[in-house]
Amino acid sequence: MSTDRLRAETLAAIAAAASPDALEAVRVAAMGKQGQITQLLKTLGGMSPVERAVSGPAFNGLREAVAGALAVRKAALDEAALNAKLAAEQQDMTLPVALPPTGSIHPVSQVMDELAEIFADLGFAVADGPEIEDDWHNFTALNIPESHPARAMHDTFYIAQSPADKKLVLRTHTSPVQIRTMISQAPPIRIIAPGRVYRSDSDATHTPMFHQIEGLVIDKGITLAHLRWTLETFIKAFFEVDDVALRFRPSYFPFTEPSVEVDVGYSSKTGKPAGAGQVDKWLEVLGSGMVHPRVIAACGLDPDEWQGFAFGTGVDRLAMLKYGLTDLRAFFDGDIKWLKHHGFSAFDLPSISAGATP
Numbered sequence: 602m603s604t605d606r607l608r609a610e611t612l613a614a615i616a617a618a619a620s621p622d623a624l625e626a627v628r629v630a631a632m633g634k635q636g637q638i639t640q641l642l643k644t645l646g647g648m649s650p651v652e653r654a655v656s657g658p659a660f661n662g663l664r665e666a667v668a669g670a671l672a673v674r675k676a677a678l679d680e681a682a683l684n685a686k687l688a689a690e691q692q693d694m695t696l697p698v699a700l701p702p703t704g705s706i707h708p709v710s711q712v713m714d715e716l717a718e719i720f721a722d723l724g725f726a727v728a729d730g731p732e733i734e735d736d737w738h739n740f741t742a743l744n745i746p747e748s749h750p751a752r753a754m755h756d757t758f759y760i761a762q763s764p765a766d767k768k769l770v771l772r773t774h775t776s777p778v779q780i781r782t783m784i785s786q787a788p789p790i791r792i793i794a795p796g797r798v799y800r801s802d803s804d805a806t807h808t809p810m811f812h813q814i815e816g817l818v819i820d821k822g823i824t825l826a827h828l829r830w831t832l833e834t835f836i837k838a839f840f841e842v843d844d845v846a847l848r849f850r851p852s853y854f855p856f857t858e859p860s861v862e863v864d865v866g867y868s869s870k871t872g873k874p875a876g877a878g879q880v881d882k883w884l885e886v887l888g889s890g891m892v893h894p895r896v897i898a899a900c901g902l903d904p905d906e907w908q909g910f911a912f913g914t915g916v917d918r919l920a921m922l923k924y925g926l927t928d929l930r931a932f933f934d935g936d937i938k939w940l941k942h943h944g945f946s947a948f949d950l951p952s953i954s955a956g957a958t959p
């Protein structure tokens with residue numbers, strides 16, 4: 602075949618190749634080991650110098666022309682293939698996105714965080730203790746000796762088969778954290794202790810597990826006035842109100858003397874705690890008092906040197922009052938609909954700090 606014809610046919614085949622595979626077949630047929638142009642170039646070796654002077658440039662020119670045409674065609678086919686792929690993979694951006702399900706923050710967790718933040722601003726640290734507690738920390742050290750009638754007030758869950766010298770209970774209140782803190786930390790002490798507590802009780806306003814938050818201050822020269830100021834400041838910050846009427850009622854707890862129960866003045870008009878003028882209802886919110894000297898002594902401190910106050914309140918109760926929730930049992934049902942409705946988004950927390958400025 603003449604060089605010109607081979608060139609014409611090969612270039613035509615290149616132009617006609619409709620896919621990268623077809624083009625590769627053309628390349629192999631022309632330039633592969635057995636390809637026509639390769640074979641042609643091999644014949645140069647057997648030629649006389651005169652013949653080679655003519656055929657050499659002609660064959661090499663052919664080879665270069667074909668190689669150039671192959672490269673151009675390959676680039677064109679590759680681009681077409683890429684465009685086809687992009688067109689096929691186009692996404693419809695108008696389709697609604699299926700969002701992954703997101704959780705929410707439980708009102709009780711939310712309120713515990715709010716309380717921790719408020720008390721942090723007042724210089725209180727967060728303390729912790731075990732939920733399975735021994736009899737001594739839960740009762741005896743808190744001035745509730747065995748056979749004391751106050752033990753019956755607590756509807757205690759006892760743990761069967763606990764060691765005889767260390768009867769175990771599910772803690773009935775967060776007050777044992779007072780004891781653990783006074784034993785493990787040197788005063789002055791300012792702590793709160795939020796956590797789960799247990800009593801054998803169940804109806805619309807009682808659940809066998811609920812949440813308390815304990816407060817304890819031990820220092821020199823602490824009086825009821827400090828207790829009153831602290832509670833007033835905390836209640837104003839928590840309920841985000843400027844003024845609040847508090848009623849201190851004499852009460853009894855074995856571990857405080859004197860003991861006071863605190864009622865918050867409430868306005869049924871605003872549904873919020875209110876100042877003296879607007880109060881038409883009182884709600885009991887917490888128990889408190891000056892830490893009993895016997896409790897201070899049980900923790901190895903000298904009650905003549907150290908005094909303090911303590912308080913304990915129900916977190917669930919505070920959550921119900923602040924967020925208008927009615928049935929305590931719903932807190933622990935794990936109903937997704939209830940949680941979605943009353944829970945808090947992790948990305949959209951109410952302004953805690955705004956209410957926490959003392």
Ligand code: PHE
Pocket residue numbers: 773774775776815854857888889890911912913914
């Ligand atoms: N522990 C008490 C209760 O559970 C509350 C309390 C705490 C009272 C601290 C006084 C001081 O009812």
